[in-house]
Amino acid sequence: MTSSVSVDEHAARIGRMLAPLLMARASEVVPLTDALGRTTADDVRSAVDLPLFRNSQMDGYAVRASDIETVPIALEVSGDVPAGHTVPVVLTPGTAIRIMTGAPVPAGADAIVPVEDAELVLGRDDDLAGSIVEVRRSRRAGEYVRERGSDLHRGDVIVPLGTRLAPRHLAALAAAGVGEVRVLAPLRVGIITTGSELVRGDRPAQFGQVFDANGIALAALSEDAGAVVGYRGTSDDDPASFEGVLADAIAASDLILTSGGISKGAFEVVREVLEPRGAEVCTVAMQPGGPQATAIVDGVPIICFPGNPVSTQVSFTVFLRGILRRAAALPDIPVRQVPLADALTSVAGKRQFLRGRQLPDGRVEQASGPSSHLVAGMARSDVLIDLPADAEQVAAGADVTVWTL
Ligand SMILES: Nc1nc2c(c(=O)[nH]1)N[C@H]1C(S)=C(S)[C@@H](COP(=O)(O)OP(=O)(O)OC[C@H]3O[C@@H](n4cnc5c(N)ncnc54)[C@H](O)[C@@H]3O)O[C@H]1N2
Numbered sequence: 215m216t217s218s219v220s221v222d223e224h225a226a227r228i229g230r231m232l233a234p235l236l237m238a239r240a241s242e243v244v245p246l247t248d249a250l251g252r253t254t255a256d257d258v259r260s261a262v263d264l265p266l267f268r269n270s271q272m273d274g275y276a277v278r279a280s281d282i283e284t285v286p287i288a289l290e291v292s293g294d295v296p297a298g299h300t301v302p303v304v305l306t307p308g309t310a311i312r313i314m315t316g317a318p319v320p321a322g323a324d325a326i327v328p329v330e331d332a333e334l335v336l337g338r339d340d341d342l343a344g345s346i347v348e349v350r351r352s353r354r355a356g357e358y359v360r361e362r363g364s365d366l367h368r369g370d371v372i373v374p375l376g377t378r379l380a381p382r383h384l385a386a387l388a389a390a391g392v393g394e395v396r397v398l399a400p401l402r403v404g405i406i407t408t409g410s411e412l413v414r415g416d417r418p419a420q421f422g423q424v425f426d427a428n429g430i431a432l433a434a435l436s437e438d439a440g441a442v443v444g445y446r447g448t449s450d451d452d453p454a455s456f457e458g459v460l461a462d463a464i465a466a467s468d469l470i471l472t473s474g475g476i477s478k479g480a481f482e483v484v485r486e487v488l489e490p491r492g493a494e495v496c497t498v499a500m501q502p503g504g505p506q507a508t509a510i511v512d513g514v515p516i517i518c519f520p521g522n523p524v525s526t527q528v529s530f531t532v533f534l535r536g537i538l539r540r541a542a543a544l545p546d547i548p549v550r551q552v553p554l555a556d557a558l559t560s561v562a563g564k565r566q567f568l569r570g571r572q573l574p575d576g577r578v579e580q581a582s583g584p585s586s587h588l589v590a591g592m593a594r595s596d597v598l599i600d601l602p603a604d605a606e607q608v609a610a611g612a613d614v615t616v617w618t619l
């Protein structure tokens with residue numbers, strides 16, 4: 215018996231079904247070079263202070279601020295600290311030490327005079343022995359000195375648990391000497407398209423056949439939402455064919471999506487195979503996307519979308535995109551209220567997800583007809599216009615809810 219449910223009820227059912235999967239995620243350790251876009255499975259703490267040592271912010275001269283309170287003043291250059299100098303240096307009071315950006319500040323020095331405020335009045339840049347620098351501007355203690363630990367202390371969290379690693383996170387981890395991180399295993403989505411009319415492989419379509427649009431759509435939608443495609447296959451309308459493809463998908467997936475074969479016709483293979491295994495088949499009060507089902511087989515959740523290509527894409531967007539994005543720590547794509555450019559009519563009784571296009575002035579217009587086979591029309595759209603079930607007429611200028619595609 216097929217039940218009728220609202221969009222929110224079906225969304226909640228899918229949320230409940232996937233909750234255990236999202237709670238018990240496996241993790242793995244990967245080198246930083248493979249960590250871009252992965253989600254941290256732990257707080258990553260620092261084993262060091264950052265900066266690692268007190269260092270200069272400028273190319274110039276390390277001095278004691280108290281020695282340059284009156285300027286100009288001539289100071290003997292008593293040493294040189296290039297970046298990468300690994301031997302600690304001590305400043306003799308009343309002298310200056312030439313220093314480069316990032317080099318360790320000598321003990322006893324507390325300020326850096328940038329080269330722009332200093333001139334070698336005796337000696338040469340390439341041979342500092344016996345040279346004298348004239349300092350022309352005073353600096354306070356601490357100026358241009360980058361203190362050890364001023365960015366991060368040992369033990370601090372560099373990147374918290376649940377962070378999707380972006381280039382800036384990798385930079386901070388690398389700076390702290392972290393070479394590998396524990397990340398969540400990505401969700402592996404198995405995708406099964408069904409239908410004897412689907413062209414298999416790279417062949418021309420005979421009369422009555424169609425090219426498979428949903429396989430690539432569901433794969434791309436899943437990857438876009440931060441998951442990986444663990445399996446992709448196609449079954450014809452023979453239950454034995456679907457059983458075989460399903461077994462392969464179960465072995466390679468954390469979650470399976472199917473398209474087609476769930477409405478009321480004679481050859482509804484998904485329904486035929488999954489209903490005896492406890493699938494919940496329902497009609498969601500929405501258009502497109504009415505026929506839907508969920509099942510769990512051998513512990514693997516299966517979400518069944520209707521086969522019409524627009525229905526498949528709309529169903530994924532409405533029911534699964536947010537869940538997968540959250541699982542991958544990607545930001546939510548919130549729905550927005552946008553004014554309608556032209557008046558619309560809608561079918562009362564079902565929530566409508568019309569294909570829309572945003573105009574440069576911020577309004578939205580319908581981009582294609584409402585039928586769920588208009589796959590190219592969907593490609594011309596960039597939003598779904600979400601009209602409530604009771605709407606029959608929506609006036610131009612009225613605010614409507616839109617989902618960004
Ligand atoms: N008597 C009824 N007929 C239909 C109903 C109904 O309530 N009563 N619902 C209609 C609605 S709404 C939809 S949506 C479809 C859903 O049916 P299925 O999920 O069983 O999908 P199929 O019948 O397998 O295919 C529908 C349509 O989509 C094309 N298709 C399927 N897979 C792909 C693919 N991978 N790539 C491209 N196109 C695909 C298929 O050829 C059909 O044209 O049922 C309505 N009928």
Ligand code: MOO
Pocket residue numbers: 500501502503504505520522524525526585586587
């Ligand atoms: O639900 Mo069907 O997706 O309206 O065409």
